[in-house]
Amino acid sequence: MTLRSLFIPITLLLVIAFLIGPFLIIVAASFSAGETLAFPPQGFSLRWIAKVFTVESFRASFGMSLFLAIGGTAAALVLGIPASYALSRYKLPGAEIVRTVVSAPIIVPGIIVGLALLRYIVVPFQVGITLALFLAHTALVLPYAVRVVSASLDNLRSDIEEAAVLLGSSRLGAFFRVVMPNIRGGIMSAFILGFVTSFNQVPVSLFLSGPGVRTLPVDMIAYMEIVFDPSVAALSSLLAFLSIGIVFIAERFLGFSRYV
């Protein structure tokens, strides 16, 4: 083999190692029997995995993250589905501007979104921490909701709605009877994508978290500042497998990758 023919396989291996490596190290570290977060792990035990479930603040912040991921994504879909419908079905003046504005949080760094929300919404209007986090997560997930739902709406013929109307349905009825059932896969995909995005969100949550109210990733950072045991690695592994599991099931049953 020449050097040239080895170049591509070696590059490929390095890229994979770079992408997957940290994950493998964290997973390995979470099974460590030692007292500190270290690699290679010292011995093998499940004690840190077990410990994750006993940390009070993890339980509270997990609940908060779950609430934000489910609630924020649901709210984003409630706003995003009608918005996608309007963008996809009507030639509205300024539709492109709306589309761009709605997608902005994907482009703008989260840290700026967080700062802006804090400075111009939370502080002036004295919004409570939970509500602020909820609004922020809704806004962050909205672009994904609009994007994914729009994609499945664009693939759906619009004349079936007219057909439903001529068969006696109202316009709104036609939406629920023939549009919703046909974009269900897209909506589920948007939900999963939004859930994962919200759940893993750090920068925005970092700005908006306050005393006693934290999302899980923020809580993990705070925990690491004080305690440096492998339980954070264990928790990370658990969350990673949870995400992988959700995406795997979604791909299996919904053909998730068609929409994203």
Place this chain on the structure above:
Amino acid sequence: MSDASYLSLEKLTLAYGDSVAVANLDLDIRKGELIALLGPSGCGKTTTMRAIAGLLAVKSGHVRLDGADITRVPANKRAVGLMFQSYALFPHLSVYENVAFGLKLKGMRGTELDTKVQSGLKSVGLSAFANRKPAELSGGQQQRVALARSMVMEPKVLLLDEPLSNLDARLRLEMRTELQRVQKETGVTMIFVTHDQAEALALADRIVVMKSGKIEQIGSPEDIYNRPSSSFVADFVGFENIFPLENGKMKTSAGLIDLSGDVSSGAPSAAGLAWRPRMVTLGTGPFQGTVRGTSFAGDAREYLLDSSFGPIKAEVEASQPAHALGDALAFDLPVEKAAPLSRFV
């Protein structure tokens, strides 16, 4: 309501924003009639159909159906069916559920519903496909589902958007027969939109030729085919040699030309004359032409001639001796065969 105006459009004006698509259209349709709206794309035929269905708001004028003014009645309360060009079947529902859709909205349930759906499916020969999804059917089968779905609702008027254009030649004949049978059995008033003159001639009782949002001519297929009223209609139904008249002479690019017959006796007030390629006499006559193109069409041979007053299309039986490119030929445009046009546009 007189029998002659079961469905009537009165001074109907339709517009998309500021651009008027149909202007001041008047049309009366008898109960049980099969009407074709024929015209090139952009002539307003589909717009008119959508207004009858209630899918497009009327700008001014009235739509009356069965004695009632339905101009402002919403589309879902009109009892007007529409078979879409794309069929617009609901992809998530089975064939059975597609046909049952409208009946369920009417509140029909149980055995009454089942009987009705089954007979609808049977009438289009798709009973065996009740549990299939639309995507598992051929185009022709999908269209029959769409037909059944509309017909089980017993609409007062069934609108059909280009019903034959998506089908291949064999299925086209099948569907044409099917539509005529359904129309005969149920007596439903049918209006179909098409840009294909052959389709309109074959299927319709009456043809409405439209151009730029106006009616150009209304008549039986024979009228439209043999007696087009304007140069536009003549061109649309296959008259390929069309000339305006001035003082009984044919007006051409080479000036006014005398015709061999007496124009004033046949059509004293005609604004123009039109000949199908078949009507042109080749071999004898007062005019001279050169063969510029020739094509063989099975039972006939078509020629494109260059004459002093422009190109002439002629067609003769294939059994006649063939002429080669560049041959000089005498020809005639016999006045007695020509279709007189009352309007030249």
